[in-house]
Amino acid sequence: MDQIGTAELIDGKAFAARIRGDVASGVARLKGQGIVPGLAVVLVGEDPASEVYVRNKGIQTREAGMNSWEHKLPAETTQDALMAKVADLNADPAVHGILVQLPLPGHLDADAVINAIAPGKDVDGFHVLNVGLLGTGQKSMVPCTPLGCLMMLRDRLGDLSGLNAVVVGRSNIVGKPMAQLLLGDSCTVTIAHSRTKDLAELCRRADILVAAVGRPRMIPGDWIKPGATVIDVGINRIEEDGRTRLVGDVDFDSAARVAGAITPVPGGVGPMTIACLLANTLTACCRANGLPEPEGLTA
Ligand SMILES: NC(=O)C1=CN([C@@H]2O[C@H](COP(=O)(O)OP(=O)(O)OC[C@H]3O[C@@H](n4cnc5c(N)ncnc54)[C@H](OP(=O)(O)O)[C@@H]3O)[C@@H](O)[C@H]2O)C=CC1
Numbered sequence: 280m281d282q283i284g285t286a287e288l289i290d291g292k293a294f295a296a297r298i299r300g301d302v303a304s305g306v307a308r309l310k311g312q313g314i315v316p317g318l319a320v321v322l323v324g325e326d327p328a329s330e331v332y333v334r335n336k337g338i339q340t341r342e343a344g345m346n347s348w349e350h351k352l353p354a355e356t357t358q359d360a361l362m363a364k365v366a367d368l369n370a371d372p373a374v375h376g377i378l379v380q381l382p383l384p385g386h387l388d389a390d391a392v393i394n395a396i397a398p399g400k401d402v403d404g405f406h407v408l409n410v411g412l413l414g415t416g417q418k419s420m421v422p423c424t425p426l427g428c429l430m431m432l433r434d435r436l437g438d439l440s441g442l443n444a445v446v447v448g449r450s451n452i453v454g455k456p457m458a459q460l461l462l463g464d465s466c467t468v469t470i471a472h473s474r475t476k477d478l479a480e481l482c483r484r485a486d487i488l489v490a491a492v493g494r495p496r497m498i499p500g501d502w503i504k505p506g507a508t509v510i511d512v513g514i515n516r517i518e519e520d521g522r523t524r525l526v527g528d529v530d531f532d533s534a535a536r537v538a539g540a541i542t543p544v545p546g547g548v549g550p551m552t553i554a555c556l557l558a559n560t561l562t563a564c565c566r567a568n569g570l571p572e573p574e575g576l577t578a
């Protein structure tokens with residue numbers, strides 16, 4: 280790990296490459312038994328950022344030796360047509376993982392679509408059954424972004440028990456499942472959101488601070504406890520000095536002078552999310568075939 284200011288840089292890019300290597304080894308072992316894990320991604324509409332992201336997922340899925348399918352549907356796709364596509368993928372034995380890229384166009388009911396995915400193929404971990412299994416400490420599919428954050432935290436801190444964790448953001452895809460995972464590792468967890476009072480004071484008590492807000496550089500260094508581990512989930516595209524750049528929800532420069540360790544944006548949580556998606560696809564394939572699960576790739 281490199282030093283910046285006083286904080287260590289948590290290199291999500293390198294960590295993710297290691298995980299993808301472990302996934303590739305697991306895939307190679309399955310291929311020896313004639314099984315090829317496969318991931319289907321469904322993209323509705325033509326959001327340029329989503330298209331880049333979906334393309335990257337396809338490339339990395341194939342690099343790990345898995346099958347990858349991209350199903351692009353027009354923005355005006357009906358609920359019935361999307362549900363029929365999900366039903367087809369549920370019924371296809373070559374497909375072990377299904378991801379419907381979010382957000383969906385406004386006329387579509389995302390909850391209904393997600394809950395139509397076969398829970399065992401729900402590699403995002405967004406199906407209500409997987410949410411319930413995670414919340415009750417049972418084996419489930421764990422959402423990729425929080426899983427990647429947990430892996431980085433365990434790698435840096437070892438046992439997390441008793442640590443004060445503050446998660447800023449309460450979305451179903453990041454904040455809530457992140458809080459569940461930290462609770463599962465025996466942290467004392469606080470979830471903050473837009474109605475939270477004295478957010479600065481709350482953040483200053485955090486040994487672990489996870490920012491998943493979607494507001495560029497909202498959290499400055501003086502909200503951070505000296506030595507804390509800071510995980511910046513935010514991906515915000517901003518215009519600065521006449522060019523577009525990606526920044527997190529944490530003001531990196533000031534935070535890095537206070538924190539013990541911090542993830543950069545880009546190169547932090549983002550690459551871990553995709554690596555965990557591949558890991559979940561491998562896990563789903565092993566479960567579907569009644570084979571032992573890969574070690575070190577699940578929560
Ligand atoms: N690196 C990765 O792999 C991924 C990155 N992301 C990024 O993470 C960020 C969060 O994503 P997501 O969870 O989907 O976002 P949402 O917009 O769904 O949720 C944002 C959360 O932040 C809270 N919030 C908004 N403003 C404030 C504020 N001023 N103070 C405190 N809390 C606030 C909201 O509170 P309330 O509920 O009260 O409205 C809400 O709970 C985005 O930048 C997104 O791009 C997302 C997924 C994956």
Ligand SMILES: Nc1nc(=O)c2c([nH]1)NC[C@@H]1CN(c3ccc(C(=O)N[C@@H](CCC(=O)O)C(=O)O)cc3)C=[N+]21
Pocket residue numbers: 332378379380381382403423424514525544545546547548549550552553
């Ligand atoms: N069903 C569903 N599942 C998701 O997991 C999901 C989704 N929908 N919709 C959108 C969000 C966002 N998300 C990202 C994943 C990786 C990077 C990533 O790899 N980021 C790179 C930078 C990429 C760039 O340069 O644009 C990085 O941070 O280094 C970013 C964002 C997953 N999401």
